[in-house]
Every structure is written in structure tokens, then in C-alpha cells.
Amino acid sequence: MSDAFEALAHPVRRQILRLLRDGAMSAGHLAEHFDLAKPTLSGHFTVLKNAGLVTTERHGTTILYRLNMSVMEEAMAALLSLMGKAEEKATPWKSVPHSS
Amino acid sequence: MSDAFEALAHPVRRQILRLLRDGAMSAGHLAEHFDLAKPTLSGHFTVLKNAGLVTTERHGTTILYRLNMSVMEEAMAALLSLMGKAEEKATPWKSVPHSS
DNA sequence: CCTATAATTCGTTAGTTTCCTAAATAACAA
DNA sequence: TTGTTATTTAGGAAACTAACGAATTATAGG
Incomplete structure (x- = not known):
């Protein structure tokens, strides 16, 4: 979990994740959004x-980066658990009615 | 926001937050839970x-540390926004019925 | 004022991160 | 094979981090 928060701690890396929200993107395409050398990216x-x-997937010469939602969710859960009181530590998620 | 994730990236600091979930604690009392020198803590x-x-509050010679929930929640919101799709970027929180 | 207690700041050391340029690798096309 | 494009690896400089012991500050009580 330290690795995930460490990764999230850099603004460039958060921006990369933001760019990946709408779908996979190649390293080169991602790099266009930053004023940094490609090796740095x-x-x-x-x-x-x-x-x-993120996970990677090679397509010919390009490599696609894709958000790994499950690990993002694990980070969310970890953060949430830091907020809950101890007596609520093992509380299962309460279900709420669907709104749609 | 970088500062918050940076702070969360160290296991000792996450443990400190965990210890503070149930209420404020002095620096010395917190330090008893770790095998580290006090200056390090x-x-x-x-x-x-x-x-x-966290916020601090001096009581005589001791200093109490206390969780600052609002900033914890801001970190949650930031992480959540990294997960949502762009078209949901500005979606206001949906209200759900109270369960109690 | 003097002493004791709680906590921080200072100075140092070892290891890590971030960024760069230059070189190497991978896949494809001629 | 040769060349082109996409991306990573290598190597190195500057800045930062985590840890410690020693010294310092801040407060309370005699």
C-alpha cells in the first residue's frame, strides 16, 4: 500500500492517471501532455x-497504459480504514438503494 | 494534495493516523508504540x-495530536476523482436515504 | 532561580528520487 | 538488411528522505 500512496504523491503521476480515466493511452500520447523528456515520463x-x-499492453510498437481500477479501489479502502473508528474496524459495507 | 499522499506513503505515518482514530494522543504516548527514536517520530x-x-494542541508540557478528518476526506475525494470518468467529473454527490 | 519533563530542532549519514542526455531495444516497413 | 518510430535502460547530478544522538526550547513545580 505504501507503493500506491507513494505513486499518488507526484502531481505528474496523478495527471497521468487522470488522462487514463477515459481509456487506455500510449506512452507517446501521454507524453504529449507534459513538458518533460520521454525517459522521465x-x-x-x-x-x-x-x-x-496501471497495466500495460503492447500493440506493435506502441505500449498502451491502462488504469487498474482494482488497485485504485484498494487504496480507497485503505484510506477509508484510516478514518473509521476502531470499533467500526470490521464493519461490512452498508448497502444503500440504487438511485437509478 | 501531493503533501497528503506523500504523508500517507510511509507505514509509520499511517500507523500514527490509525492510533489517532480513537482520539487525540500525546507525542510521547504515540512514540511508545514504535521502536524509533523520539526525534524520528x-x-x-x-x-x-x-x-x-493532524492538528496539535498544547496542554502544559505535552502536545496532543488529533486527526483532522476534513483533510482525510479531501484526500478521499481526490482519489475518488482519479477513478471517475471524465463525463462524471462534475457530477455532484448523489444523496441517498439515511439508513438510521 | 533551579530542576525535571516533554517535545522539538540541529547536524550528520546513508539511501532514494527526480530529472536530464545518450545509448539501447523492439517492432515494423522498405 | 537498413531505416524509422516508439519506448525503455544506463549513467550521473542535484535535491530530498529517514534515521540517529546531542543540544535546545517550553512549561510546570519547588
């Missing part, structure tokens, strides 16, 4: 990948 | 305080 990709926050 | 307290995740 590649380093950020590695941090995100090691944290499990 | 004091450094971690400073990181948490600079991130806004």
Missing part, C-alpha cells in the same frame, strides 16, 4: 506500474 | 501536520 510509468495502478 | 509528526492530516 517512462520513469513515472514504471512507478505507477510497480504500484499496480 | 517528531519528524513524522511534522510531515503529518504540514499535510494538514
Whole structure:
């Protein structure tokens, strides 16, 4: 879990995740959104990948980066658990009616 | 927001927050839970305080640390926004019926 | 004022992060 | 094979982090 928060701690990496919200994107296309050298971005990709926050998929010469929602959700759960009181530690999620 | 995630990235600091879930605690009492020198813990307290995740309150010679829920919630919201799709970016929170 | 207690700041060391340029690798096309 | 494009790896400089012991500040009580 430290790795995930560490990865989230850098604004460039959060922006990368934001760009990936709408779907996978290649390293090159992602790099166009930043004023940084490509190797620098590649380093950020590695941090995100090691944290499990993104997955990769090669398509010919390009490599697609994709958000890994399950790890994002694990980070959410970890953060949530830091907020709950101890006596609520093991409380299962309360279900609420669907609104749609 | 970087500061908050940076602060959350260290296991000792997450444990400190966990210890504070049930109420404020003095620096010394917190330090008893770790096998680290007090100056080291004091450094971690400073990181948490600079991130806004805790507040302090002096009582005589002791200093009480207390969770700052509102900043914890801001971190939650930031993480949540990284997960939502762009077209949901500005979606206001949907209200659900109270369960109690 | 003097002493004791609680906590922080200072100074140092070792290891890590971030960024760069240059070189290497992978896949494809001619 | 040769060249082109996409991306990563290598190597290095500057800045930052985490940890410690020693010294310092702040407060309370005699």
C-alpha cells in the first residue's frame, strides 16, 4: 500500500492517471501532455506500474497504459480504514438503494 | 494534495493516523508504540501536520495530536476523482436515504 | 532561580528520487 | 538488411528522505 500512496504523491503521476480515466493511452500520447523528456515520463510509468495502478499492453510498437481500477479501489479502502473508528474496524459495507 | 499522499506513503505515518482514530494522543504516548527514536517520530509528526492530516494542541508540557478528518476526506475525494470518468467529473454527490 | 519533563530542532549519514542526455531495444516497413 | 518510430535502460547530478544522538526550547513545580 505504501507503493500506491507513494505513486499518488507526484502531481505528474496523478495527471497521468487522470488522462487514463477515459481509456487506455500510449506512452507517446501521454507524453504529449507534459513538458518533460520521454525517459522521465517512462520513469513515472514504471512507478505507477510497480504500484499496480496501471497495466500495460503492447500493440506493435506502441505500449498502451491502462488504469487498474482494482488497485485504485484498494487504496480507497485503505484510506477509508484510516478514518473509521476502531470499533467500526470490521464493519461490512452498508448497502444503500440504487438511485437509478 | 501531493503533501497528503506523500504523508500517507510511509507505514509509520499511517500507523500514527490509525492510533489517532480513537482520539487525540500525546507525542510521547504515540512514540511508545514504535521502536524509533523520539526525534524520528517528531519528524513524522511534522510531515503529518504540514499535510494538514493532524492538528496539535498544547496542554502544559505535552502536545496532543488529533486527526483532522476534513483533510482525510479531501484526500478521499481526490482519489475518488482519479477513478471517475471524465463525463462524471462534475457530477455532484448523489444523496441517498439515511439508513438510521 | 533551579530542576525535571516533554517535545522539538540541529547536524550528520546513508539511501532514494527526480530529472536530464545518450545509448539501447523492439517492432515494423522498405 | 537498413531505416524509422516508439519506448525503455544506463549513467550521473542535484535535491530530498529517514534515521540517529546531542543540544535546545517550553512549561510546570519547588
